[in-house]
Amino acid sequence: MLANHTKLLYVDNAQLSFIDSLQTLISDHNLPIVLIPELIEGKLKQRLVQLNTAAEQAALILDNKHKLSLVSGGLSVAPEWDKLQRRVVSAGRKSELILQAAKISADSQVLDATAGFGHDSLILASTGAQVLMLEQQPLMALLLLAEQQRMSQQPNWQKLMARLTIINCDALSYFAHLPNNFDEAKRAVNVVYLDPMFPADSYQDSKTGKGAKVGKQMQALHQLAEPPTLAEEQQLLQSAQALVSQSSKKQGRVVVKRPQQAPFLANKAPDESWHNAAVRFDGYFI
Ligand SMILES: C[S@@+](CC[C@H](N)C(=O)[O-])C[C@H]1O[C@@H](n2cnc3c(N)ncnc32)[C@H](O)[C@@H]1O
Known part of the structure; x- marks a missing residue:
């Protein structure tokens, strides 16, 4: 299966080790996903608005509590x-x-x-x-x-x-x-x-x-x-x-x-x- 390139927006460099653990999950479970991490310097909300306006495909967000959410169709959702x-x-x-x-x-x-x-x-x-x-x-x-x-x-x-x-x-x-x-x-x-x-x-x-x-x-x-x-x-x-x-x-x-x-x-x-x-x-x- 072709791997999906997926943006992962994160808000703090301290999250890099958590991003590594996501990469490990992806490789251990053979998920066809290539993560493209992107540090958000400004407001996460603004970047989300940009993403939605550009109608880009689904992206992931990692918030400062290590909660991973999916952004799809303008909505951000997580299993919670x-x-x-x-x-x-x-x-x-x-x-x-x-x-x-x-x-x-x-x-x-x-x-x-x-x-x-x-x-x-x-x-x-x-x-x-x-x-x-x-x-x-x-x-x-x-x-x-x-x-x-x-x-x-x-x-x-x-x-x-x-x-x-x-x-x-x-x-x-x-x-x-x-x-x-x-x-x-x-x-x-x-x-x-x-x-x-x-x-x-x-x-x-x-x-x-x-x-x-x-x-x-x-x-x-x-x-x-x-x-x-x-x-x-x-x-x-x-x-x-x-x-x-x-x-x-x-x-x-x-x-x-x-x-x-x-x-x-x-x-x-x-x-x-x-x-x-x-x-x-x-x-x-x-
Ligand atoms: C209605 S949702 C299920 C919601 C779930 N019962 C819950 O409690 O969150 C349907 C999910 O099944 C997945 N799905 C649909 N058809 C599938 C299939 N043939 N094999 C595996 N997953 C499938 C979809 O991608 C979607 O995530």
């Missing part, structure tokens, strides 16, 4: 896992619809095939399950890896962080290469979780029927990632079902997240759905 602390600590089937749908336990192996900002992965891993996270966008994968490294420095997050494995790859090619590349143990997956992109205008509030406000993070993602075609949706769902049925000795399932009003993935009706006003989780049981 620390903001999920409360949810992660109290997550259970009562409070989290995703856990009702996924029905996992501490010995489960979960594959989150569309990791995004990793928020759903965190909730899934809060149960004690191991979560393998696939993310096709190299910059998103780098954000996730950097966030995992940052949060691993906090003692109360270490166990959770150790249960996450992040891989930069396309889920469809991961599924296609599984039989050759992975041994039985690595293929043992009880739950595959899918949250692919959908058209930006398909978010609708089920109560008002009006377009629901899309969060800043999703807006930024829409600049980077396309919704799958119907054929890709079919392939995603079929491959996910095949993986769970091959590898799961106990019962397994595929769980798909959709906006509440959106059609089923690949137009295939699930066995059961769980929903609130905004989102729906469709469960396909194996």
Whole structure:
């Protein structure tokens, strides 16, 4: 894959060692990214305005608290896992619809095939399950890896962080290469979780029927990632079902997240759905 040249704006020379650690993540994980560090002497905001005006491709920003953010479509976004602390600590089937749908336990192996900002992965891993996270966008994968490294420095997050494995790859090619590349143990997956992109205008509030406000993070993602075609949706769902049925000795399932009003993935009706006003989780049981 061709490497993407990506500007990394930073505000202080003391950050150079942190930039080195990002370079190490990039080479250790074979990410097709070439960082172009740029020290911002003046106001970071001014430089961002310039970047947006010039409609340059996505860039990264490193702030003075070592938080790495992505600038895309005029928005600056970061995984900010620390903001999920409360949810992660109290997550259970009562409070989290995703856990009702996924029905996992501490010995489960979960594959989150569309990791995004990793928020759903965190909730899934809060149960004690191991979560393998696939993310096709190299910059998103780098954000996730950097966030995992940052949060691993906090003692109360270490166990959770150790249960996450992040891989930069396309889920469809991961599924296609599984039989050759992975041994039985690595293929043992009880739950595959899918949250692919959908058209930006398909978010609708089920109560008002009006377009629901899309969060800043999703807006930024829409600049980077396309919704799958119907054929890709079919392939995603079929491959996910095949993986769970091959590898799961106990019962397994595929769980798909959709906006509440959106059609089923690949137009295939699930066995059961769980929903609130905004989102729906469709469960396909194996
Ligand atoms: C809607 S977001 C997922 C949000 C995520 N559930 C969260 O909690 O932050 C979809 C993400 O999946 C990634 N993605 C979409 N299709 C993919 C594929 N075939 N393989 C791997 N990643 C994919 C996109 O790049 C995007 O980051």
